[in-house]
Amino acid sequence: MIIFNPTRLALLFSFVVFTLSFNVNAEPDLTHNSDSAFKLKQTCPASFELMENGTCELRNMYQFYNSVQGRGLGGTQTSLPKHRDGFTPAQIDLGRYLFFDPALSKDNSISCASCHQPDKGFSDDLDRSIGITGEKVGRSAPTLWNVAFLDKFFWDARADTLEEQAVGPLFDAKEMGNSPEHLLKTLNAIPQYLAMFNVAFPNSDEITITNITKSLAAFQSTLISLNSRYDRYAHGYHEALNENEIKGLNIFRSFVARCAECHQPPLFTNNQVAVIGTPEAEGLPFDIGAEKTFNNKKNRGGFKVPTLRNIAKTAPYMHSGAMKDLREATEFYNKGRGHAIPEGEDLLIHWHIWEPDLQDKELDLIVEFLQTLTDESLTPQLPKRLPSGLPVIDADYAMQQAKHNIQQKQQKQQSIHTESGDEDE
Amino acid sequence: MSKGKILGAVLIAGAFAAGSYWGGLNSAAVITSSSGGASFSGGYDASKDAELGADTVVIEEMKGEVRVVNDGESIMAAVKAANPGDTIQVMPGTYHETVYVDKENISIVGVIKEGARATMDGKGVLNDAVLYSGNNFLIENMKITGYKGNGIMGQAGNNFIIRNNLIVDTGVYGIFPQLGKNGIVDHNIISGIEDAAIYVGMSDNIQVSYNDVFESVAGIEIENSRHAIVESNYVHNNTGGILAFVTPGLPIKTTYDVIIRNNFVVDNNHKNFAIPGSTVGMIPAGSGIVIWAGDDVIVEGNIITNNKTAGILIAGHNDFGKGSNDPESEPNSDRTMILDNFMMNNGHDTIDEVKALLLTELKTGNADIINAGSGVDSCIINRHRYVTAGINGWKECDFTNTKDIKTYLLDKPVPPRVIDKSESGKIAYLGVCTGCHTYTDRMIGPPVNIIQALYMDNPEGIAEYIAKPTKKREDYPEMPPQDYLDEETRLAVAKYMLSRKN
Numbered sequence: 001m002i003i004f005n006p007t008r009l010a011l012l013f014s015f016v017v018f019t020l021s022f023n024v025n026a027e028p029d030l031t032h033n034s035d036s037a038f039k040l041k042q043t044c045p046a047s048f049e050l051m052e053n054g055t056c057e058l059r060n061m062y063q064f065y066n067s068v069q070g071r072g073l074g075g076t077q078t079s080l081p082k083h084r085d086g087f088t089p090a091q092i093d094l095g096r097y098l099f100f101d102p103a104l105s106k107d108n109s110i111s112c113a114s115c116h117q118p119d120k121g122f123s124d125d126l127d128r129s130i131g132i133t134g135e136k137v138g139r140s141a142p143t144l145w146n147v148a149f150l151d152k153f154f155w156d157a158r159a160d161t162l163e164e165q166a167v168g169p170l171f172d173a174k175e176m177g178n179s180p181e182h183l184l185k186t187l188n189a190i191p192q193y194l195a196m197f198n199v200a201f202p203n204s205d206e207i208t209i210t211n212i213t214k215s216l217a218a219f220q221s222t223l224i225s226l227n228s229r230y231d232r233y234a235h236g237y238h239e240a241l242n243e244n245e246i247k248g249l250n251i252f253r254s255f256v257a258r259c260a261e262c263h264q265p266p267l268f269t270n271n272q273v274a275v276i277g278t279p280e281a282e283g284l285p286f287d288i289g290a291e292k293t294f295n296n297k298k299n300r301g302g303f304k305v306p307t308l309r310n311i312a313k314t315a316p317y318m319h320s321g322a323m324k325d326l327r328e329a330t331e332f333y334n335k336g337r338g339h340a341i342p343e344g345e346d347l348l349i350h351w352h353i354w355e356p357d358l359q360d361k362e363l364d365l366i367v368e369f370l371q372t373l374t375d376e377s378l379t380p381q382l383p384k385r386l387p388s389g390l391p392v393i394d395a396d397y398a399m400q401q402a403k404h405n406i407q408q409k410q411q412k413q414q415s416i417h418t419e420s421g422d423e424d425e
Numbered sequence: 426m427s428k429g430k431i432l433g434a435v436l437i438a439g440a441f442a443a444g445s446y447w448g449g450l451n452s453a454a455v456i457t458s459s460s461g462g463a464s465f466s467g468g469y470d471a472s473k474d475a476e477l478g479a480d481t482v483v484i485e486e487m488k489g490e491v492r493v494v495n496d497g498e499s500i501m502a503a504v505k506a507a508n509p510g511d512t513i514q515v516m517p518g519t520y521h522e523t524v525y526v527d528k529e530n531i532s533i534v535g536v537i538k539e540g541a542r543a544t545m546d547g548k549g550v551l552n553d554a555v556l557y558s559g560n561n562f563l564i565e566n567m568k569i570t571g572y573k574g575n576g577i578m579g580q581a582g583n584n585f586i587i588r589n590n591l592i593v594d595t596g597v598y599g600i601f602p603q604l605g606k607n608g609i610v611d612h613n614i615i616s617g618i619e620d621a622a623i624y625v626g627m628s629d630n631i632q633v634s635y636n637d638v639f640e641s642v643a644g645i646e647i648e649n650s651r652h653a654i655v656e657s658n659y660v661h662n663n664t665g666g667i668l669a670f671v672t673p674g675l676p677i678k679t680t681y682d683v684i685i686r687n688n689f690v691v692d693n694n695h696k697n698f699a700i701p702g703s704t705v706g707m708i709p710a711g712s713g714i715v716i717w718a719g720d721d722v723i724v725e726g727n728i729i730t731n732n733k734t735a736g737i738l739i740a741g742h743n744d745f746g747k748g749s750n751d752p753e754s755e756p757n758s759d760r761t762m763i764l765d766n767f768m769m770n771n772g773h774d775t776i777d778e779v780k781a782l783l784l785t786e787l788k789t790g791n792a793d794i795i796n797a798g799s800g801v802d803s804c805i806i807n808r809h810r811y812v813t814a815g816i817n818g819w820k821e822c823d824f825t826n827t828k829d830i831k832t833y834l835l836d837k838p839v840p841p842r843v844i845d846k847s848e849s850g851k852i853a854y855l856g857v858c859t860g861c862h863t864y865t866d867r868m869i870g871p872p873v874n875i876i877q878a879l880y881m882d883n884p885e886g887i888a889e890y891i892a893k894p895t896k897k898r899e900d901y902p903e904m905p906p907q908d909y910l911d912e913e914t915r916l917a918v919a920k921y922m923l924s925r926k927n
Contacts (some may be wrong), residue, residue: 049855060855060856064852067604069677073604074580074581076558108649140843226861227857232905235910253576254553255575255578255596264676265580270676274674337701348747348750350674353706
């Protein structure tokens with residue numbers, strides 16, 4: 001029923017042997033998978049309220065405020081823009097299984113989470129992600145935190161909904177490499193999924209691409225990050241940030257640096273496309289970005305303004321991953337308007353990009369401030385096991401986790417030895 | 426505009442120029458008396474503003490403490506110590522600091538003694554002088570100079586008043602309220618600004634009046650904003666005088682319902698010294714009033730003289746400048762309405778583009794009103810008074826004045842969003858607490874059912890604890906204080922927590 005590519009299969013096999021032999025993991029025996037029932041959650045994720053009609057609605061402190069034109073932009077106490085919610089707990093939970101399941105790729109080797117790893121800010125630590133072929137794909141993996149609030153997806157803004165976005169990587173030859181027919185065939189052959197889809201979509205008697213993407217959207221729209229230290233400051237507890245961080249905030253929003261003009265609080269994005277002229281990695285051709293999406297030369301080199309929430313977790317930065325850390329990314333803006341445009345390119349650089357002439361110390365302070373936007377308190381749980389029986393996220397990840405667990409165990413044992421040694425003396 | 430474009434414009438317009446010449450210009454002038462007649466009835470009805478809601482609660486006038494800041498002390502320290510409702514009086518002296526106000530209902534009042542003002546001096550090093558994000562912010566009587574960024578910048582604060590300030594040689598914008606609703610900018614004197622002396626950005630319900638703005642690139646700019654009145658200002662020797670713009674690429678996409686009336690717009694011939702890449706960098710020196718993709722803009726009763734390019738320039742994104750890369754912003758200036766204005770000696774040293782447009786109508790005079798755009802449904806009265814190009818298709822306005830629109834300001838301040846008090850506990854619980862606590866399981870903090878057992882009938886105890894938590898359990902991290910929630914919300918959240926059953 002599940003077709004394995006031989007190397008991945010070998011890897012998976014070695015992983016299973018590895019984990020079982022060391023007995024470090026409480027994972028169930030995968031061969032007995034079909035006997036254990038997967039129960040979808042009946043409760044909403046944290047921060048969501050279960051409504052009478054059985055759907056989950058988001059609640060957050062920014063509901064106490066309003067905003068010009070309802071666009072959710074601008075100051076500290078500003079309401080958020082419209083967002084996606086209203087999915088049932090079962091749809092959200094099914095989405096969670098699907099998101100972490102490598103069965104969604106052509107050869108069961110990678111899942112959505114391979115490039116959007118929860119412990120890496122729902123991104124990866126690569127300049128450009130590696131897809132099913134083992135080669136790097138076109139652009140870096142954007143974070144999925146707070147995607148519920150976005151109305152444009154992909155770096156080049158070519159999708160308007162999460163559902164539309166989902167089919168991109170699923171069926172891209174270099175990413176997950178699947179086809180709709182093959183994906184449906186795979187999932188239909190897993191009785192657990194048939195049952196789970198039945199619970200999540202009681203009005204539909206078969207698994208459809210629409211329901212797959214809806215579940216993925218349901219899950220992703222619960223990735224909410226709005227309780228950082230910055231947020232405590234925004235809600236009025238000014239001691240949440242230290243002096244340096246407040247200085248950084250003020251530089252960030254000053255009209256010298258102008259960061260906050262595009263990365264507008266509270267989401268730290270304005271949901272727009274901007275041409276800022278960031279470089280490509282060496283040897284790569286110029287990426288035209290949103291020029292293609294809008295069929296407009298003036299959008300050449302334009303990309304979506306990314307959110308800065310959990311930005312400290314998602315290095316390297318920009319569409320090409322060309323900047324290794326936050327200091328480098330911040331410095332890019334200080335180096336002057338259009339300084340990285342390749343020869344021969346004529347770009348309509350956004351008017352907010354200029355030459356702010358910030359001091360080194362000020363750049364450091366901005367970086368310090370950006371750390372205060374980290375909040376992963378609502379990180380969803382990884383499923384312990386998957387209906388497909390495959391390792392959660394992918395085999396590589398499982399291998400790393402197993403190694404990590406062993407190391408931890410060894411360290412623990414060592415420390416016990418040392419402690420007991422001390423006692424002997 | 427490229428030479429090709431100009432040539433194209435000449436050829437296309439030439440095809441109908443003769444017709445309009447004989448059909449329009451030679452007929453007797455239609456003289457409309459503006460002393461009587463109908464008043465403008467369109468525009469904005471505040472009572473129907475959906476964002477305000479029907480049952481809004483008026484903010485209570487808060488009378489707080491007065492905190493005096495003397496020369497040598499810090500304004501920022503006073504703001505930090507202030508509570509909502511407080512007034513900070515700044516005595517004459519020189520203050521070298523950036524002041525940010527992330528609080529509601531704060532007033533900063535400069536005290537002027539025998540003409541000496543409280544002066545904020547950025548010494549060419551500091552970024553912005555004043556940043557405010559709270560609602561109901563007032564700042565008056567200050568002198569601001571030598572900052573690299575803005576004099577006074579607002580970030581989504583509603584109900585602001587910025588008046589009687591003297592702002593000179595200060596960076597990018599003099600006064601820059603952004604993303605705010607219901608605000609007044611009046612009686613300020615501003616000069617020497619690299620972009621706009623007064624820049625109202627992405628805002629609603631604004632009054633800009635009695636300001637003296639000069640020697641800046643743009644005098645007064647209403648950008649991506651609605652329901653704004655610019656009146657009785659003295660706007661002189663800027664590159665461009667008064668602008669009503671839709672700048673593309675911003676998250677809020679429209680400018681409409683703008684009344685520009687009774688201003689002096691004179692001698693705006695200053696060399697353009699804008700920062701490279703800025704939108705105003707394209708404005709030709711000598712532009713009195715510029716309407717760029719703004720809709721429903723009324724120009725009435727202004728004295729517009731000696732602006733060397735043109736008195737009033739109307740264009741769209743595709744006609745003037747680098748154009749737009751924003752598919753969501755409508756590029757044309759629609760429904761421009763020009764009522765009586767006193768215009769003289771404009772366009773005496775104009776640019777080639779304007780000359781070309783005049784030529785299409787076989788005119789060579791000094792340009793008062795130039796429309797280079799293709800917007801629709803515009804109108805004008807007494808067009809015979811002016812030298813014009815591109816307005817032959819405009820109809821006669823069916824009103825002559827805007828007397829009936831006294832202001833676009835709201836009768837009541839914009840209230841903070843009203844949340845049903847019974848909801849505030851729930852929202853705080855779900856929005857914040859559930860990040861660390863579940864009902865039965867250990868997460869970052871202890872389970873809610875354990876907390877319930879400890880505090881049973883004592884929500885006050887929880888409310889008190891969460892404001893100033895202390896470490897209680899060895900195996901749990903210390904809880905961060907929740908004192909950004911007001912007392913009422915802390916109690917509400919405690920009660921809600923105790924009422925949970927799952």
